[in-house]
Each structure stands twice: as C-alpha cells, then as structure tokens.
Amino acid sequence: MAVNMDEKVAPIFQEVLNRNPGEIEFHQATREVLESLGPVLVKHPEFTHHKIIERICEPERQIIFRVPWRDDKGEVQINRGFRVEFNSALGPYKGGLRFHPSVYLGIIKFLGFEQIFKNALTGLPIGGGKGGSDFDPKGKSDDEIMSFCQSFMTELYRHLGEHTDVPAGDIGVGGREIGYMFGQYKRITNRWEAGMLTGKGTDWGGSLVRTEATGYGATFFVDEMLKARKDTFGGKVCSVSGSGNVAIYTIEKIHELGGKVVTCSDSNGYIYDEKGIDLVLLQQLKEVERRRIKDYLQYRKHAQYVAKGNIWEIPCQVAMPSATQNEINGADAEMLVKNGCIAVGEGANMPTTPEGVKVFLDAQIAYGPGKAANAGGVATSALEMQQNAQRDSWTFEYTEKRLQDIMKHIHELCYETAIEYGTPGNYVNGANIAGFIRVAKAMVAFGVV
Numbered sequence: 001m002a003v004n005m006d007e008k009v010a011p012i013f014q015e016v017l018n019r020n021p022g023e024i025e026f027h028q029a030t031r032e033v034l035e036s037l038g039p040v041l042v043k044h045p046e047f048t049h050h051k052i053i054e055r056i057c058e059p060e061r062q063i064i065f066r067v068p069w070r071d072d073k074g075e076v077q078i079n080r081g082f083r084v085e086f087n088s089a090l091g092p093y094k095g096g097l098r099f100h101p102s103v104y105l106g107i108i109k110f111l112g113f114e115q116i117f118k119n120a121l122t123g124l125p126i127g128g129g130k131g132g133s134d135f136d137p138k139g140k141s142d143d144e145i146m147s148f149c150q151s152f153m154t155e156l157y158r159h160l161g162e163h164t165d166v167p168a169g170d171i172g173v174g175g176r177e178i179g180y181m182f183g184q185y186k187r188i189t190n191r192w193e194a195g196m197l198t199g200k201g202t203d204w205g206g207s208l209v210r211t212e213a214t215g216y217g218a219t220f221f222v223d224e225m226l227k228a229r230k231d232t233f234g235g236k237v238c239s240v241s242g243s244g245n246v247a248i249y250t251i252e253k254i255h256e257l258g259g260k261v262v263t264c265s266d267s268n269g270y271i272y273d274e275k276g277i278d279l280v281l282l283q284q285l286k287e288v289e290r291r292r293i294k295d296y297l298q299y300r301k302h303a304q305y306v307a308k309g310n311i312w313e314i315p316c317q318v319a320m321p322s323a324t325q326n327e328i329n330g331a332d333a334e335m336l337v338k339n340g341c342i343a344v345g346e347g348a349n350m351p352t353t354p355e356g357v358k359v360f361l362d363a364q365i366a367y368g369p370g371k372a373a374n375a376g377g378v379a380t381s382a383l384e385m386q387q388n389a390q391r392d393s394w395t396f397e398y399t400e401k402r403l404q405d406i407m408k409h410i411h412e413l414c415y416e417t418a419i420e421y422g423t424p425g426n427y428v429n430g431a432n433i434a435g436f437i438r439v440a441k442a443m444v445a446f447g448v449v
C-alpha cells in the first residue's frame with residue numbers, strides 16, 4: 001500500500017524504517033501518525049527547526065532484561081522483559097504492561113508510540129511508555145504467575161517510581177498480576193508508594209472505575225461520535241471482539257446505553273448470540289473461572305460458536321474491536337461497511353490495518369481510532385494517581401463522571417482539530433494532530449533534551 005506522506009515528513013519516516021529494521025508494528029504506528037503531520041509543519045515551522053518529529057520517533061530509553069523464574073515442576077524458565085520509556089514531555093512515562101508470547105521490541109515500541117499521543121489527548125500530566133514480556137500467562141498456575149511477576153519486578157523496579165515511570169495492565173496483565181508486582185516493589189524498596197503502579201485493587205490504593213474505564217470510555221467515545229451525527233446507541237446491533245477486560249466493559253456500557261452486543265471472542269473463535277451477550281455469564285467464565293469463550297455454549301444453547309471464524313462477517317451497525325492489533329483488515333472493513341456498519345470504536349490498540357482504515361475513511365463512517373477511543377483506561381489511571389497523591393478515594397459516580405467528561409473533551413478536540421486542518425469527520429487526523437501538538441509544544445519549551 002502506498003505511503004501517503006508530505007515531502008518534509010517522508011525522509012523522517014524512511015529514517016525510522018532504517019533505524020528500526022523488522023519492527024513492522026512500530027513502522028505501521030509511526031506511519032499512521034506521520035501521514036497526518038504534513039499540514040502541522042506548515043502552521044508550525046518551529047517544529048521542523050527543533051526536529052520534533054525526528055526526536056519523538058526515538059524512545060528516550062529502552063530497557064530489555066532477562067526474567068528467570070521457576071515453574072511448578074521446579075524447572076527454570078527464561079523470558080524476556082521490556083520497558084520502553086518513550087516520551088516524558090508531559091509527565092512521568094505512563095502505559096501498560098503486556099504479557100503475551102507474541103511480544104517483542106517492535107510491539108512494545110508501537111504501543112509506546114501510540115501511548116504518547118493518547119496520553120496527550122487526555123489533557124492530563126502523563127508521558128508515554130509501554131512494557132511487557134513474551135511470557136504466556138495462559139495455563140499457568142497462580143504460583144507460576146506470582147513467581148514470574150516477582151522476577152519481572154525485581155529487575156524493573158529500579159526504573160519505576162510515581163514521578164518517573166508508572167506501569168499498569170494490558171493484555172495478560174490484570175488485577176492479580178498488578179498485585180504481585182506491587183507487593184514485590186514494596187518489598188524491595190521498603191516504600192508503600194501507591195502512585196508507582198495503576199490498576200491496583202480498590203482496597204489498597206486502586207481507583208473505582210479503573211477496571212471498567214477502557215470499555216466504558218470507548219463506548220462513551222462512540223456515543224459522542226453518534227451524537228455528532230444526531231444518532232444514538234438505542235436499538236443498534238453491535239459487534240465486540242475479545243472477551244477480556246476491555247471487551248467485557250464495552251459490552252456492559254453498550255447494553256446500558258440501549259444497544260445490543262451479539263458477539264465476543266477469544267483467539268480460538270467467536271460467539272454469536274443473537275439475543276445479546278449474557279454479561280453475567282461472560283464475567284463468570286472469564287473473570288472468575290478464567291475459561292475459554294467456547295464454554296459459553298454450555299449455558300446458552302441457542303448461541304453459536306465459530307472456531308477460527310471471522311467475527312466481522314456478522315452484520316452489525318457498530319463494531320468495537322477490543323482484542324488486539326491488526327484484527328480488521330481491508331476485506332473485513334469492506335464487509336463491515338457493506339453490511340451496514342456506521343460506526344467503529346477501537347477499544348484495542350491499532351486493531352485496524354492501514355488498508356482497513358482507508359476503507360472506513362473513504363466510506364465516511366464514524367471511525368474512532370484507538371488512541372482517541374480507548375484513552376479512557378489510561379485517563380482513569382491518571383485519576384488513580386491523583387487520588388493516590390491526595391491519599392483519597394473518590395466515589396464510583398464521581399469518577400465515572402470525570403471519565404465521561406474526559407472522553408467528551410477528547411471527542412471534541414479531535415472533531416474540532418479535524419475541521420481546523422481541512423479534513424472534517426476524520427478522527428484519525430484529529431487525534432494524531434491534536435495529540436502531537438500538545439507534546440511538541442512542551443518539547444520546544446524544554447529545548448534540546
């Protein structure tokens with residue numbers, strides 16, 4: 001697919017390709033942002049002078065380390081750990097940790113790069129970073145998870161701190177893993193430093209609504225896009241992929257707003273339940289029993305399970321990909337549009353390939369890219385940090401209202417920026433440009449650092 005880039009930006013992208021060979025997800029993420037930035041350099045020649053784009057594409061610090069641990073059989077296992085501290089112009093590095101066998105530097109860098117602009121869009125004081133490991137939590141016992149998390153933190157702790165770098169969860173990292181890592185940090189440092197990790201349990205420094213925040217926030221964002229088109233969720237058939245943290249709370253909020261979610265999935269297959277996904281059952285299977293999505297059928301006989309199928313073949317009006325990167329390709333996007341899809345909100349990070357993005361933009365449907373639509377998770381992490389700094393905890397209602405206001409603000413910012421830069425309705429440009437400008441201004445202010 002042809003790269004569509006301004007002549008000032010194209011050589012910078014070429015340099016990114018040369019300096020980071022083989023990191024295809026990182027290339028994809030930088031390309032998508034850089035394609036939006038040509039007109040920004042025209043309005044802001046100082047960004048060219050200060051080489052802001054070149055600097056933003058190079059992480060401030062990249063840490064790669066060995067994670068040795070012992071499994072239940074007493075055998076030594078070795079994984080690789082990563083933390084990419086990408087940009088601290090707006091605040092301490094902030095972003096999740098992903099534990100998945102597919103993790104390598106290129107994935108952590110794509111996620112860290114996206115995180116810079118996402119975090120900027122929230123308007124809160126957080127820089128961008130990401131980390132993780134190629135450790136596969138699937139099928140591991142609690143003891144093995146603990147052993148791995150403790151070893152991981154034994155190396156990572158020296159790079160963290162409430163004013164330095166503040167991780168949270170992502171794929172394969174939820175409340176259980178955050179607990180083990182917080183415990184190990186506390187033990188090593190002898191500090192009860194709540195603000196060094198977010199997504200904590202609500203009994204020990206966590207924020208209400210953080211668990212729900214990414215899914216709720218993504219749904220609020222789509223609701224705003226629909227409102228801008230004088231539409232609502234009411235009565236809409238919706239498709240959600242994944243069945244993890246983001247998917248579950250996306251489904252919950254869509255149902256609250258009057259839509260009906262008919263799908264969910266895991267990496268083995270998808271469920272189609274035309275009566276609407278039974279959320280209580282889904283939570284029991286996934287959050288409590290940690291089972292596979294196939295087991296949904298044992299309790300909802302009328303539903304269908306399609307092993308290794310393509311979830312996007314189910315007709316829907318709103319699609320919310322909430323599993324992983326590149327889960328919607330060009331053909332999937334065409335199928336969605338042809339079947340009547342009018343809005344896409346990305347709960348996952350970069351779930352749509354560049355070909356798919358082009359289909360959505362050309363069709364002029366309401367397309368909310370991940371760095372805008374899923375910013376509610378990290379925004380609520382920043383609210384958790386605020387509560388930790390105050391040694392206070394807010395009510396569910398108040399915190400959810402703050403989240404909703406933030407998502408409204410992000411929508412408005414992207415919407416208005418798209419208009420200002422001559423591409424009304426294009427939330428990709430709106431998000432990339434608005435996020436970039438906030439970071440770039442801070443970097444100019446700080447000089448060459």
Ligand code: NDP
Pocket residue numbers: 100169170171172173214242243244245246247265266267268322323324325347348349374375377378
């Ligand atoms: P979870 O680990 O809770 O759930 C992930 C879900 O996606 C599971 O159903 C998993 O299925 C599926 N999945 C993961 N990898 C793949 C793959 N390679 N192919 C197919 N399915 C896959 O993670 P989250 O819900 O937290 O994260 C989902 C997405 O949302 C990710 O893209 C993440 O980066 C993004 N995100 C998360 C935020 C958060 O606060 N948690 C914030 C913003 C974005 P299986 O069990 O079979 O692996």
Ligand code: 2IT
Pocket residue numbers: 094095096097115118166167168169170198349374375377378379381
């Ligand atoms: O991709 C993301 O924004 C996250 N996984 C959440 C990061 C965070 O620090 O809450």
